[in-house]
Amino acid sequence: MSPPLQPLFAQRVARLRTHMAETGLDAWLVFAPEHLRYLFNYSGEAACGLIGTRGSWLVTDYRFIEQAEEECMHHEWRRGVATELLCRDRQRERLGQVLRRLLADIGAARLGYEAGHVSVAQWTEISADLHDFDLLPATDFLVQARRVKDAWEQQQMRQAAALADAALEALRPDIRLGQSERQMATRLEQLLQSLGSEGLSFPTILGFGPRSALPHSAPSDRPLQRGDLVVLDFGAVVNGYRSDMTRSHVAGPALPWQQRMYDTVSRAQQAALALLKPGISGSVLSEASSSVLAASEFAAHAGPGLGHGVGLVLHEQPFMNSGCASVLRAGEVVTVEPGLYIRGQGGVRIEDDALLLDTGHEILSRAHRDFELPL
The missing domain is CATH 3.40.350.10 (Creatinase/prolidase N-terminal domain)
Structure with a gap:
């Protein structure tokens, strides 16, 4: 350390x-x-x-x-x-x-x-x-003091995000039909620690098929089946500083409704990221994202809230939702993670860590966003 x-x-x-x-x-x-x-x-x-x-x-x-x-x-x-x-x-x-x-x-x-x-x-x-x-x-x-990260803290968080990126990339060849949520989560956690993570940023969230509609699904013995939506939320730790990333996939070719669902969440995230810079409030960002979800065919299945601060604690201020008047400052690291969750069918969430810079932001989590898994 x-x-x-x-x-x-x-x-x-x-x-x-x-x-x-x-x-x-x-x-x-x-x-x-x-x-x-x-x-x-x-x-x-x-x-x-x-x-x-x-x-x-x-x-x-x-x-x-x-x-x-x-x-x-x-x-x-x-x-x-x-x-x-x-x-x-x-x-x-x-x-x-x-x-x-x-x-x-x-x-x-x-x-x-x-x-x-x-x-x-x-x-x-x-x-x-x-x-x-x-x-x-x-x-x-x-x-409040911990919200703004100094240059050393920012570097720890870049490294934590990069470890998570590398672990997910290393996991891709191991993903196969019939593999259980628990098996996939265990393999990912092994990769995280073998690559240098101090531990887990939080217990890995992983859901296949209908279980992907559980925003905080704990891995079960449910096997991966062709056509399943997959939501994977995890993070690495470097010197106590955490990363937090979610990727969503479909096992094989996407059905039209699944692709529309994924594209809607992606647009919602991009709407918030387009505004993300110092001086903007969490409520404005949340509204930009939620308006995209509300205007879609999936409006009834939108999860409330956009994201949160992250650092030595996984969930720290600011908590970006419709009531968040807090203005963001350079040096803060926040997650941007809109999601849709259809009970009994599946969910989609896309989450990235973003560092606020003087005039904009830097995306720290850079793992692939391929929706369709070639299974």
Whole structure:
């Protein structure tokens, strides 16, 4: 794993500290795995982070301390970030007791915590130990900060998309009639990891025939039959950053209605992509795409929503639908994925990752779009 350069981490922490000062916080308690990765480069489990006005701490236990030392203390960026690692003895000291000691040492009184990323049971125990501190649910500052990817993050996402492209291309010779959804998904996942993906961006979505109309179809033992519509949605991971791509096919020659369905979804995607640039809102993009679907013979089968942001989390802001007033900015990566789903017959979805540039966008997922599989 290759972490970003030290200045990038220092800049992220500095921006958070500026926000803390503006909102009157002395410290910020981090629980979200994506924020532990974003601020500390930590990819393990059972940890929380604390950002103070001058220092930062990562608290974990014996199972992950060596991993934390490797990831969080990288010699190229350790200086200036001042992360101290604490190995908590879970048998003798509660997490709240560790935090209480740290907060007392740095003279903190007002603590922001990620309320959406800690269980009620865990926070009840922690807050009991911190009863005399001012505990405030944190804002979504880090969620919003992660939306715009820096140059290093953009490169990770290009690589993740390229790995997914390569895996799909390698899968093509293995696709055959009689193969089950589960067999095809397993083979694709093997290819992803053999090509260098850290794992799966999310559990592979794959449906044949009528099951392709399930937007999030989990692979089953259903075999591929001639004439089936096929929807395949998957992604790779590079340094924690994810890709997300969907391709739709038909097993053999397409029937006229299947081809019209595919062409409709393709036009809907292109209508949104033609407008995709900084300064446009998610609702405008969603309307451009949905208007194409609504004007088609398949209007009753259109899936709502157009896409979402992607990065360290598969589904992150902005969520592009009719109610999305959020304006896109250069550096964001979003999916554009209109779909049609006819219950009992099949579905079609086409999805690509797009990076917002200063004057337009760059499509990151470049895998083939052949509709008909030569089976």
